[in-house]
Amino acid sequence: MNVRLLGLGEVPPKLAEAVLAGLPRSFAGGEIGRLPVALENCYDRTRAQVDASCLIERIPDPEPGWSALGLTGVDLFMPALTYVFGISHLGGRRGIVSWFRLRAEEETAEAQARFTRRITTEVVHELGHGMGLVHCVVPDCAMHRSLWPEGVDLKRPEYCPACLATLASL
Amino acid sequence: MMTMPVRILVVDDEQHIRNSLAAWFREEGYEVGVAASGRDALAAIARDGTHILLVDIKMPGMDGLELQRKVHELAPDATIIIMTAYASVETAVQALKEGAYDYIVKPFDPEAVSRLVRKAAERYALLAENRALRERIASASPALITGGSPAMTKVIELVEQVAPTDTSVLITGESGTGKELVARLIHARSNRRFGPFVVENCGALAEGLLESELFGHERGAFTGAVGRHRGKVEMANEGTLFLDEIGDVPARVQVDLLRVLQEHEFKRVGGNETIKVDFRLVTATHRDLEAEVASGRFRDDFYFRINVFQIPLPPLRERPGDISALAEHFLTKFSTQMNRRISGFSPDAMAALVGYPWPGNVRELANAIERAVVLCHGEKIEAGHFPFVAPPGSSDHSLATIEEAHIRQVLAACSHNVAQAARELDIDRVTLYNKMKKFGIERP
Numbered sequence: 001m002n003v004r005l006l007g008l009g010e011v012p013p014k015l016a017e018a019v020l021a022g023l024p025r026s027f028a029g030g031e032i033g034r035l036p037v038a039l040e041n042c043y044d045r046t047r048a049q050v051d052a053s054c055l056i057e058r059i060p061d062p063e064p065g066w067s068a069l070g071l072t073g074v075d076l077f078m079p080a081l082t083y084v085f086g087i088s089h090l091g092g093r094r095g096i097v098s099w100f101r102l103r104a105e106e107e108t109a110e111a112q113a114r115f116t117r118r119i120t121t122e123v124v125h126e127l128g129h130g131m132g133l134v135h136c137v138v139p140d141c142a143m144h145r146s147l148w149p150e151g152v153d154l155k156r157p158e159y160c161p162a163c164l165a166t167l168a169s170l
Numbered sequence: 171m172m173t174m175p176v177r178i179l180v181v182d183d184e185q186h187i188r189n190s191l192a193a194w195f196r197e198e199g200y201e202v203g204v205a206a207s208g209r210d211a212l213a214a215i216a217r218d219g220t221h222i223l224l225v226d227i228k229m230p231g232m233d234g235l236e237l238q239r240k241v242h243e244l245a246p247d248a249t250i251i252i253m254t255a256y257a258s259v260e261t262a263v264q265a266l267k268e269g270a271y272d273y274i275v276k277p278f279d280p281e282a283v284s285r286l287v288r289k290a291a292e293r294y295a296l297l298a299e300n301r302a303l304r305e306r307i308a309s310a311s312p313a314l315i316t317g318g319s320p321a322m323t324k325v326i327e328l329v330e331q332v333a334p335t336d337t338s339v340l341i342t343g344e345s346g347t348g349k350e351l352v353a354r355l356i357h358a359r360s361n362r363r364f365g366p367f368v369v370e371n372c373g374a375l376a377e378g379l380l381e382s383e384l385f386g387h388e389r390g391a392f393t394g395a396v397g398r399h400r401g402k403v404e405m406a407n408e409g410t411l412f413l414d415e416i417g418d419v420p421a422r423v424q425v426d427l428l429r430v431l432q433e434h435e436f437k438r439v440g441g442n443e444t445i446k447v448d449f450r451l452v453t454a455t456h457r458d459l460e461a462e463v464a465s466g467r468f469r470d471d472f473y474f475r476i477n478v479f480q481i482p483l484p485p486l487r488e489r490p491g492d493i494s495a496l497a498e499h500f501l502t503k504f505s506t507q508m509n510r511r512i513s514g515f516s517p518d519a520m521a522a523l524v525g526y527p528w529p530g531n532v533r534e535l536a537n538a539i540e541r542a543v544v545l546c547h548g549e550k551i552e553a554g555h556f557p558f559v560a561p562p563g564s565s566d567h568s569l570a571t572i573e574e575a576h577i578r579q580v581l582a583a584c585s586h587n588v589a590q591a592a593r594e595l596d597i598d599r600v601t602l603y604n605k606m607k608k609f610g611i612e613r614p
């Protein structure tokens with residue numbers, strides 16, 4: 001599986017590169033691109049957030065052997081939910097991740113490294129959903145559900161052996 | 171793929187809401203159906219059966235309350251969670267009086283809805299003795315490769331014994347013996363296995379940092395704290411908190427930990443809010459804590475609190491029979507990872523492995539095998555691929571010394587059954603007897 005990281009809005013190139021470089025070895029390769037989207041079309045004024053279920057539909061279907069993942073800095077929500085870190089089409093090889101709520105709580109180099117690792121982990125998570133994986137009970141597996149940014153730190157940007165086996169059988 | 175028998179039905183007249191909630195729960199691994207009205211919902215329940223219903227209280231036609239009454243007749247065991255807007259909380263309270271499990275206010279906090287549904291689903295998952303999920307946990311949870319030594323069999327027994335209880339466990343042993351693996355195994359075998367497993371290495375951080383890592387901090391608690399940070403204690407709620415190198419925790423932080431263990435609540439650094447927590451504590455240390463207590467470096471009240479049940483891990487040199495099984499395990503693992511075709515160890519290499527005292531224990535063994543796999547370009551790992559084997563000519567690691575050590579280990583592993591040991595060593599019995607005589611090895 002190859003990965004296409006698509007910037008939705010402004011994405012620091014260094015960040016996208018770091019995320020791509022941090023993906024597990026089970027991915028064959030990847031590339032970085034930009035998708036010109038009008039974020040305001042999915043913007044909810046009363047909530048001052050972007051509707052993730054609207055935004056994900058702007059991502060075109062990837063060709064076979066590829067997963068497409070949108071990367072954005074806007075605050076995402078889903079109807080009925082106050083916020084999400086990201087969403088994806090289960091088995092549809094499309095997803096989005098926002099770093100809005102993953103930002104570091106401190107101004108140190110360690111906190112910045114932690115921030116990059118969080119985004120990478122959530123990218124691996126949504127890519128996993130895109131390939132058909134559901135949440136995993138293994139605490140440090142990327143497919144474990146995290147509801148807090150600090151909870152993302154407990155995971156590794158990798159799939160556990162059970163999830164890898166599931167991926168191989170899909 | 172994992173199949174969860176728990177079925178959820180989302181009933182809401184707003185298509186946007188029911189579809190996004192359905193997607194959210196499908197990612198969780200649940201089977202999810204949707205219904206646009208009370209009528210549709212009743213049809214779906216009759217057709218597919220349903221364990222958990224999320225019901226919007228305000229719907230045209232049959233409203234949530236009316237649907238709830240009908241569901242009670244049709245499927246009395248189903249759990250109903252009411253979804254409401256702020257304006258209609260009173261109606262939700264009425265639903266609770268009539269037997270709803272709980273209610274949530276739209277838009278939901280992902281954390282709250284996830285917890286609520288997990289709580290409801292756990293009852294079914296546990297009742298149904300969800301085999302698929304159990305097998306997944308078993309296959310994904312860390313395997314303790316024991317090689318079948320009595321010492322490690324005992325460890326496994328202790329883990330099985332203590333895991334289902336909520337007792338605090340102290341794991342002791344030299345570094346590299348696999349203390350974190352044992353902690354993970356305890357969690358995976360416990361009733362908290364669906365909850366988080368949270369690790370903190372207490373030896374790696376300065377006192378102030380450790381406090382903030384454990385208990386979290388509020389914005390502005392110290393210079394550079396630009397946002398709220400949840401600590402490990404808070405994140406371990408409903409799960410297991412594993413504190414490695416507990417012997418390195420400063421006395422002041424010991425007091426804080428003791429307090430949260432006794433009172434099940436704490437405050438973030440720089441915060442006023444009291445936060446309730448419920449976690450199981452597993453700790454580990456390579457130090458002799460009793461000696462630390464005796465010398466006053468470790469608080470005795472804290473020691474008694476964490477040392478309710480102790481699991482000592484034996485060093486690798488005390489269970490030489492496990493070395494070959496572990497070595498084979500790591501060889502398969504690393505050669506698969508690096509895509510190398512290595513069929514096994516040469517006899518010299520295995521003799522070197524078994525004869526080495528392994529001060530760094532299993533971790534050192536894993537590192538040695540990984541390095542050997544990188545260096546090895548033939549079909550078998552040779553003794554020369556190991557960093558601890560001196561080049562030829564050095565008397566300490568002469569072939570004879572290694573051979574003697576290996577024979578002693580294999581004999582010990584075979585309970586001094588010479589026939590069996592000869593088979594293990596791939597030599598005949600007479601040769602083995604001669605070698606035993608040469609090295610002065612006697613049967614006990």
Ligand SMILES: [Zn+2]
Nearest residue numbers: 125129145197
């Ligand atoms: Zn997810």
Ligand SMILES: [Zn+2]
Nearest residue numbers: 136141160163
């Ligand atoms: Zn997993």
